[in-house]
Amino acid sequence: MMRLSSSSLPQLPDRVEQPAYDRDKVTIGLVHLGIGAFHRAHQAVYTDKILADDPSWGICGVSLRSADTRDALAPQDGLYTLKVQDGQGERLSVIGSIVEILVAPENPEAVLSRMADAATRIVSLTVTEKGYCHNPATGTLDENHPDILHDLQNPSKPKSAIGFIVEALARRKAAGAPAFTLLTCDNLPSNGHVLKRVVTRFAELRDPELAAFVADVASPSTMVDRIVPATTDADRAAITAALGFSDAWPVMTEPFRQWVVEDDFPLGRPAWETAGVVFVEDVSAFETMKLRLLNGSHSTLAYLGYLAGAETVADAMALPGMEDLVEALMRDEVSPTLPPLAGFDLPAYRRALVERFNNPALRHRTWQIAMDGSQKLPQRLLGTIRDRIQAGAPYDRLALGVAAWMRYARGIDEAGKAIDVRDPLSARIAELAQGSDDPEEIAKALLGMKEIFGDDLGADPDFRAQIVRALSRLFSEGSAAVLQSFKKG
């Protein structure tokens, strides 16, 4: 079987959409840190749509850790297939906007010179929550993070996104070149502010003059949304069969996509609005809505679903009681906390979420969403809980989500088997919570983790009582039975 590449484009089946521009004319204007599946199903797709009008915005994708993506895409000239699917059908497109791929650990210098190049006007990121090397409860730089300590010692051989950004900005400053715009696309509240805060603090630790330059960098906040499960071998085989060419690195996604961006790009930006991006002055209301409704529900259903034996989100939604729980969580507990969005149909948004979670064509594993819970909980569930407490309003479903995280992150499933918990804090969580199976003790130990629960929530007696109640039910009845009790009618 021949490989997908520039030379195979003319032979692809007609139904496969192709880049509508001459890729040889595309030059690099944007460097993206973290070219995982999400970037390739989201920002790279929006950019693919504008390159015919302006070929100066090609993407240089950077992997900060593994060489997998480069190794898979280099023989394919950077091309890959995007499969958009739901219960009704599927659409295939070959995406061509990534024209260079660099692997940071192999050659940090190549990454830094690409970022420092005057033609690079935007540096965007999808490095996941933990990639910001910050304290998730406060949104400030974790100055004891091993990568941060390393990057302060070795500024020209950084490991973290933060280290790369600051060193590249230092080089631009030294060359008298203007700073690029930072564009974070991770699921963090006020993501642009958080990024700006951590890079400025990091620069301060290096040199105060550099910090002044970094403090002036534009760092608009964004809200990104598209559900993108990890690609499987079965996906690769299906794409290869459909294309007649093999594709080692396709991405699977849903029809829905949304990107809301604050319009602050001193060196210019792609005309992404022509591809459906919404530019606004302040993205925070969109961000809060998406993080609390979509991601808050996602995490809740991932932990409860995993514990009840559901492999995918769609399987979890099919558990008796789950859909009712998620609907009530969104409607009664989350929605009243959301800032107003003029003209926005919130009930329709919630209905669409339920439908998206039920998408039968996506095999989105609960285990994938369950990852990095310590980094996700604060913005997905805990902020909402704080608002409910302040309003004197009930929040038992939200508390159940947090308790399910504890039950999961402790690392032992309902049958007594080990769970493969992926979380930067997994070792500490296990140490704190595995010694006992008493809900009181587990809640007490985990609520003491201030980097997750802050100084306030962990010490709130009502919150603790709710967590203990939910955890006790999860231990004594099991997740499936707890879910059943939410079943309507």
Ligand code: CS2
């Ligand atoms: C998910 C998100 O993995 C997760 O934690 O909740 O990746 C989610 O699919 C996206 O934010 C959807 O836009």
